[in-house]
Structures are given as C-alpha cells and as structure tokens.
Amino acid sequence: MSQQRPGGQSGQPGAVPALPDLPEATVARLPEYLRALHNLAETGHDTVSSEGLAAAAGVNSAKLRKDLSHLGSYGTRGVGYDVALLIEQIEYVLGLTQRRAVALVGVGNLGHALAGYAGFATRGFRIAALFDADPSRVGEQISGLVVRHIEDLAEIAAAESIAIGVIATPAAAAQSVADQLVAAGVTSILNFAPCVLSVPEGVDVRKVDLAIELQILSFHEHRKASLTSLPATGPTGGLTALPGGLSATGTEEAVGT
CATH class of the missing domain: 1.10.10.10 (Winged helix-like DNA-binding domain superfamily/Winged helix DNA-binding domain)
Incomplete structure (x- = not known):
C-alpha cells in the first residue's frame, strides 16, 4: 500500500483530518x-x-x-x-506545520545558549520572547531579542500567542515561573530546572535534567567496571557487598550483619 497524504476527506475540500490517537x-x-x-x-x-x-x-x-x-x-x-x-x-x-512561538524564562548561561540555538528555527519553533527577574539582565539583547522582565510575561504571551514556555532558571525559582506561565495561558512547559513542577490538569510538562542523565550513565560505567573486576567465584558466591549490608542482588543481607 502507498502512503496517504494528510488532507481533507474525499468530497470535503479543506477539511481538517483527525489526529491519530498515538501511544x-x-x-x-x-x-x-x-x-x-x-x-x-x-x-x-x-x-x-x-x-x-x-x-x-x-x-x-x-x-x-x-x-x-x-x-x-x-x-x-x-x-x-x-x-x-x-x-x-x-x-x-507533531503540529509543526506552523512555527510555534516559545517563551524562554531565565537567561543565565543555559538560557543564553538556548536563546542562541539556531536549531529551533529549522525544527518548527521560534523563540518569541526572553524573560528574567534579574534587573541587571533586563534590557540585554540576545540573538536579536531584548530580555523583558518576568512581570511583562502575560502581556507578551498574549501578543505573541505563546503556548509553550521554557524554564531555564535555578530550581528555587522554577515553580513560581511555572505558575506565572500557566497564568499567562501557557499550556506546555519544558523544564530545565532540577525540580518537579506542580501544574494544573491540562498543562503538559517535559523535564530535562542533564545531571540525572549523567548519573544514569555513571551507573552503566560503574556496572561495566564491576563486571570486569568481579572474580569468577568467591566466598559469597560472586555477590558483591553494597553499602547498607545489601548484596549485589539488592535482596539479601550481607553475612555477619
């Protein structure tokens, strides 16, 4: 069978096709x-x-x-x-037939890098506004955009039809920023702050925590190193003692504790 081009149903020019309910x-x-x-x-x-x-x-x-x-x-x-x-x-x-406007809150080192990332434009997005609460950063120009104070968020979000927000603030400020984004009508949030956000039903949050990803990689490195260093047999049947008196299986107490 051949591919079907997205479009209206036969006999209904311009009809918008229903989106599939995808896993x-x-x-x-x-x-x-x-x-x-x-x-x-x-x-x-x-x-x-x-x-x-x-x-x-x-x-x-x-x-x-x-x-x-x-x-x-x-x-x-x-x-x-x-x-x-x-x-x-x-x-x-994926809804990428229009370039979606994005608000970026927090223009520290990470925010600067995200604001200048050219890949967003080629993937269907545009950074429409930059915000920060630090008065020393307000007014700074990054990649052609002037950093606005977070107090201006609601006004600019409405003017730019912004539905997606990116949080690149310290963890302590992230929940407050999320609340302000939601109050401004933002319904999707990409969170780079190392914390869990509480948002109302109907608001989608995706979390990006680079430290967690590195910790997962560290586990795999640790596991590979332990497998190559384990003796073939030993007094505990090949189990390695872990902190807290657990064996490597995580199910048995170490002998003598």
Missing part, C-alpha cells in the same frame, strides 16, 4: 524519525526503506513500521517510504 512511546520516537528523514533529504535521498530509516533513527525496523502504521503510512513495496511525504506526515502530526 506515548510512538510520539516520543516521531521526532527521531523526523530528524533522520531531514538528514536523508539533505543528502539527496528521495526514498528510504524501513530498515534504512530504522537504522538512521536508532530503532528496530519492526517497531518503526508499527509506529508509522499509526499514521496510515505503510510505504510502497519494493520502494520504501517517500522521504518528503513522510516528513510532511510527521510534521503534521
């Missing part, structure tokens, strides 16, 4: 497929097989085919997927 895991993988497809398009590829796209996106091909079937996209036997059409389908489902 969260599928939604999380669609941006990876989109990134891979853009790379393929930029290198001159018009079509791609499911195996080729899966490899480029870092998933297995069966999972990719199932994900894309939710979009009504099955490719063409012997040809694969039309790269440009699949980009169009995924961008439609």
